[in-house]
Amino acid sequence: MESSIDESELKGGRDLDSIDHAILAALQSDGRLSNKELAAAVGLAPSSCLGRVRRLRQEAVILGFHADVSSEALGIGLQAMMSVRLERHRRDVVNAFRAHAWKQSEVIAVYHVGGAHDFLLHVAVRDSHHLRDLAMDAFTTRDEVAQIETHLIFEHRRKFQLPQYGS
Numbered sequence: 001m002e003s004s005i006d007e008s009e010l011k012g013g014r015d016l017d018s019i020d021h022a023i024l025a026a027l028q029s030d031g032r033l034s035n036k037e038l039a040a041a042v043g044l045a046p047s048s049c050l051g052r053v054r055r056l057r058q059e060a061v062i063l064g065f066h067a068d069v070s071s072e073a074l075g076i077g078l079q080a081m082m083s084v085r086l087e088r089h090r091r092d093v094v095n096a097f098r099a100h101a102w103k104q105s106e107v108i109a110v111y112h113v114g115g116a117h118d119f120l121l122h123v124a125v126r127d128s129h130h131l132r133d134l135a136m137d138a139f140t141t142r143d144e145v146a147q148i149e150t151h152l153i154f155e156h157r158r159k160f161q162l163p164q165y166g167s
Contacts, residue, residue, distance in 0.1 A: 016061070019044065021164050023052055024061070028161045031065045068160070076124045079153040080131055083117040084139065087146040094118070097144055104138050106130075117149070 016024075022042040026033060033041070039049035056062045071079065086097060094112070101110050101121055109122035125131045131150065139148050 020052060020056065020061075023049070023056065024164065025161065027053075027062070027065075071124060075126055077127050078131055079122065079124050079156065081151045081153060082119075082121040082123055082135065082139070083149040083151070084119040084121060084145060085116065085147040086118045086144050088144060089118070093144045097142070100138075100142065104134070106134050106138075117147075122153075 019042055023038065026038055026041045035050050035053070036046050038053070039046040042049065044052070053062070084097070084101075086093060097119065098110060098112060101107050101119065104123075106123045106125050107121050108124050111120040111122075112118065113120055123131070123134060125134060135148055135150060139145055
């Protein structure tokens with residue numbers, strides 16, 4: 001899901017207090033908490049808690065709520081990381097490639113990185129044939145792509161709790 005937040009609006013070191021941090025920790029642990037449950041967990045009145053959550057959403061601290069869905073249930077039999085190196089590094093080329101990658105339904109995360117490669121793409125596909133076709137049809141055919149490397153993911157785990165640096 002693409003965020004509608006402009007990256008220039010995001011800033012580090014927001015003025016979050018200990019209650020804001022407690023709300024964020026509780027919601028990252030269980031995004032389905034009712035406002036009443038959340039308020040009790042952080043020691044606030046429900047109306048105060050609701051106001052804080054609304055403010056955290058308005059200030060783009062909370063970006064959204066998501067369900068963790070079984071990939072196998074959706075017919076995804078294989079995931080991979082694709083490393084992509086571009087021929088040119090002009091801003092328009094980088095932006096065009098990022099937009100193209102994001103439009104591919106198989107791409108579930110796009111990372112613009114430094115180092116030997118320019119992008120890491122986390123992809124989810126049905127099988128190895130699907131992965132090959134994605135690489136060949138969606139990426140190696142593009143003029144700005146100099147090289148791709150594909151790394152199969154045998155297993156992965158994801159933390160849904162971000163570290164909190166502050167208050």
